[in-house]
Amino acid sequence: MIVMIGGIPCSGKSTLMRNIIEHLGSHEDCEPMKLFPCQKHNDVLVVGRYPIGETFGGTDRISYGAISKFRDFIEQENSNYKHILIEGDRFFRATDIEWLLSEHDAKVFILKVSPEVEKQRHVDRGDEQSEKWLQTRRTLINNLQTNFIIMNDLNIRQTDTSQILDEVKNEILALIS
16 A cells, blocks of 8 residues: 655654664665665665754655656555655645546645744744745645545545544554554
């Protein structure tokens, strides 16, 4: 199964992924295709790398040049792993999500937070992202949720608290167990 996690900045994507990774145990860094640094956790491939203490890891560190190679990467690696986990906005595009859902056993999660929680999380981590850029990300996620082709296949979760984020983690771990 391929699990893709997206959402606006500060919705808990990286925190969720780090919590999932913690349960997967030790890993080996690998790069199964050029531009795709990954972590291999036995039969689970995590796209991107998540060094301890680094706020912006995962797919945030992957080159934009990898976007056009996303489908080739999935086709190459899907049969090599029982599960592939992908978090972040690098590959979270409607066209690729539509393809992923139609061609593979995949689950797509969108994490959402209230405006108040989003604002506080940005303050807590000292973000310097412009409001214009943040609004672009919000619009992208809203557009995905209203995309008639995929909207019924999206798993939308409101992650305002760590308890709810933990529930989503358990939901995903159950999918990949």
